[in-house]
Amino acid sequence: MSILVNYFIGTELNMKANNVIRRKVLLIFGVLFNLGALGYFKYYDFFIENINYIFKTNFNLLHIMLPLGISFFTFQQLSYVVDSYHRKNLNYDFLSYCLFVTFFPQLIAGPIVLPAEMLPQFESEKNKKVNWENMNRGLYMFSIGLAKKVIIADTIAHFANAGFDMMASLNFVEAWLTSVSYTLQLYFDFSGYCDMAMGIGMMFNIILPINFNSPYKSTNIQEFWRKWHITLGRFMTNYLYIPLGGNRKGELKTLRNLFIVFLASGIWHGAGWNFVIWGMLHGICILIHRIWKNTERKLPKLIGWFITINLVNIFWVFFRAENLQSAVKVLKGMVDISSLIYMMTHLEKIKEMTLDYRTFASGNMGTITNIIVLITSMLIAFFFKNSFENNKNIFSQYIEWKIAFLFSLSILLFNNISVFLYFNF
Known part of the structure; x- marks a missing residue:
């Protein structure tokens, strides 16, 4: 879902959306979607624990399991959305984008990569041959x-x-x-x-x-x-x-x-x-x-x-x-x-x-x-x-x-x- 939503937003920003208000709406939605997902999975229980401590409430903790690599792929997809908003010409195919998000060597603990430095490498024919x-x-x-x-x-x-x-x-x-x-x-x-x-x-x-x-x-x-x-x-x-x-x-x-x-x-x-x-x-x-x-x-x-x-x-x-x-x-x-x-x-x-x-x-x-x-x-x-x-x-x-x-x-x-x-x- 994260890949689909962010690729759709990026594609709209790169190809179709020229209306200033629409572009800003897409950007804001993309930022809120990514940070919201990260906040829910990673910080929900921490937030509720502190609410319970401060206000003496008894809200249940969800004990949510973290999706693999969410801290890293969230930042990478945020960069894709923001760079697309700034018209950095990131019009790449869906398979290359999936590879950008899920490239296994650095998926779980970095380094945090940017779309402009990775997507061209994935589409280069030269890189598809053994060196x-x-x-x-x-x-x-x-x-x-x-x-x-x-x-x-x-x-x-x-x-x-x-x-x-x-x-x-x-x-x-x-x-x-x-x-x-x-x-x-x-x-x-x-x-x-x-x-x-x-x-x-x-x-x-x-x-x-x-x-x-x-x-x-x-x-x-x-x-x-x-x-x-x-x-x-x-x-x-x-x-x-x-x-x-x-x-x-x-x-x-x-x-x-x-x-x-x-x-x-x-x-x-x-x-x-x-x-x-x-x-x-x-x-x-x-x-x-x-x-x-x-x-x-x-x-x-x-x-x-x-x-x-x-x-x-x-x-x-x-x-x-x-x-x-x-x-x-x-x-x-x-x-x-x-x-x-x-x-x-x-x-x-x-x-x-x-x-x-x-x-x-x-x-x-x-x-x-x-x-x-x-x-x-x-x-x-x-x-x-x-x-x-x-x-x-x-x-x-x-x-x-x-x-x-x-x-x-x-x-x-x-x-x-x-x-x-x-x-x-």
Whole structure:
């Protein structure tokens, strides 16, 4: 139904509707239809829960199952409707449009693609023939993403899961291990999915947009958002920030528009107050950064990076926590200096103090192995080239060995069943 309604609206806007009022009616209907469907399936229960809490009512929750990929295909179809309204010549056949919405590599967790960059690729006759160079590049990109997910993300997940889900309280070391592990897990898990999506797309001669560009190397919060989930930022800029006025209506309204964008980004990620808080915190930091930048003062890059990565790490706690109580538990441990002082003055009791956490975090490979993977992941995220940069120069005599090595190592860890984190959103 979503595909049929949006294709009909887009076709009308692209071919037939010249009346200004009719075009606006079609646009408004398309926007309301898409946001209404997303709101009903994703936020209905959250809205009713809060109504019941505030007004002491007892409305029933529907416990609605989310349609597969609705957060992503809703945004993609919104872009189709809006771009058709702006006459961007998106007059493509129905089968190509169906493929644009349901293209399986990136359907469930992105990157978020735009019709103008995808529809021409689907209709190109050149792309319907096997290209062995793209096959090679795609397989290499896929193997990197698979290794990121299976070898790194799923291994360090044990530390994050232990702290967030299994411990009633955390000391200073446990809390920081928990938060840093999730910060790295999320990056390798999500960027791993996107690498795999780009790799599969490349095998079909379809080029998907880059979604990550070493975000944890950023020296300020604005740079972080230019490098993290790039296609979400692009969508929010084109279809929310600019329509609100962007930076064209004075500094105060620019700050307002920026805050709305990050609040909307938080809400889009999930139906919970923790996501609202996460979005608001990033919005506040973006405003502070913009005000600071307008003063033309600069921080040394190392200090800027240290502040940025710590803020991002702390904010991810709200993103990961099942509820606010869980977030407070981790944050409380992160500032519990007294437990750190006690551990430093009672070294003989460290094992005793961390026994439960080490038990929960050991996983199948043991705590020491997991710590080695955690340290390795930090080095990769902070100092190494990312997969997109590596893919530019893959043609060497060792490419087959690289693919074989990454695949083999990943397959050895296939006994662990896990899903991609962004399947939740």
